[in-house]
Amino acid sequence: MTLFAKKPTLASPVRQLAGATTARRLEANPAIKRAKIDAAQVYYHLDFLNPVQCGKLVKLIDANRRPSTLLSDRADDGFRTSESCDMDRWSPDVRPTDEAIASLLGIDPSHGETMQGQRYAPGQQFRAHHDYFHQGESYWAAMQASGGQRTWTAMIYLNDVEEGGATWFPQAGIRVAPKRGLLLAWNNMNPDGSPNDKTLHEGMPVVRGTKYIVTKWFREGAWLKG
Numbered sequence: 277m278t279l280f281a282k283k284p285t286l287a288s289p290v291r292q293l294a295g296a297t298t299a300r301r302l303e304a305n306p307a308i309k310r311a312k313i314d315a316a317q318v319y320y321h322l323d324f325l326n327p328v329q330c331g332k333l334v335k336l337i338d339a340n341r342r343p344s345t346l347l348s349d350r351a352d353d354g355f356r357t358s359e360s361c362d363m364d365r366w367s368p369d370v371r372p373t374d375e376a377i378a379s380l381l382g383i384d385p386s387h388g389e390t391m392q393g394q395r396y397a398p399g400q401q402f403r404a405h406h407d408y409f410h411q412g413e414s415y416w417a418a419m420q421a422s423g424g425q426r427t428w429t430a431m432i433y434l435n436d437v438e439e440g441g442a443t444w445f446p447q448a449g450i451r452v453a454p455k456r457g458l459l460l461a462w463n464n465m466n467p468d469g470s471p472n473d474k475t476l477h478e479g480m481p482v483v484r485g486t487k488y489i490v491t492k493w494f495r496e497g498a499w500l501k502g
């Protein structure tokens with residue numbers, strides 16, 4: 277036994293750079309505020325979308341929604357009970373928002389997965405999870421081949437919700453109530469590029485009303501094959 281055996285580290289220069297480059301860009305934007313927590317880099321932008329833009333996306337979600345899915349095979353039935361849909365990045369109602377998010381974060385649009393629309397009725401939720409991929413799980417090889425690890429997440433609330441539906445980061449200690457047009461973005465990695473387990477978060481159950489959001493996950497490499 278060695279006294280000072282190091283734990284294996286998942287530090288990564290590529291993910292480290294992705295974190296620092298986007299953080300620098302967000303911090304230079306006067307419309308962006310950083311959440312006052314140290315455990316993770318979480319930023320927000322009020323009124324990123326206007327009510328008309330939000331309304332168009334809500335309509336698309338309503339028209340295309342189907343039960344949400346999960347990557348992990350260990351999760352139980354009640355884990356993610358919302359409905360989701362793919363938001364076609366080339367559609368004229370989606371493209372401006374899709375490109376505006378990538379530009380806000382300063383990430384090449386090809387690193388962005390297809391934006392997901394999500395709808396939560398009362399009682400529906402997305403229990404605590406990480407957006408980054410757990411590299412020990414069986415899906416990891418496929419994810420590696422499709423752009424690798426997820427770095428940044430951007431989410432936009434498309435409506436106000438009467439009660440419930442907050443996004444809660446229990447370990448980082450913030451809870452964000454849905455607000456129409458509000459964009460929330462966070463780095464899923466630590467400053468050294470290793471996965472930040474304190475980014476654990478959940479979409480709390482909606483109590484009254486319906487919650488609509490779009491989520492955009494960015495990869496360390498190109499997800500879109502050109």
Ligand SMILES: O=C(O)CCC(=O)C(=O)O
Binds near residue numbers: 394402442444
């Ligand atoms: O619904 C929420 O507030 C969180 C959604 C979420 O965590 C996700 O889409 O990855």
Ligand SMILES: [Fe+2]
Binds near residue numbers: 405406407477
């Ligand atoms: Fe998430």
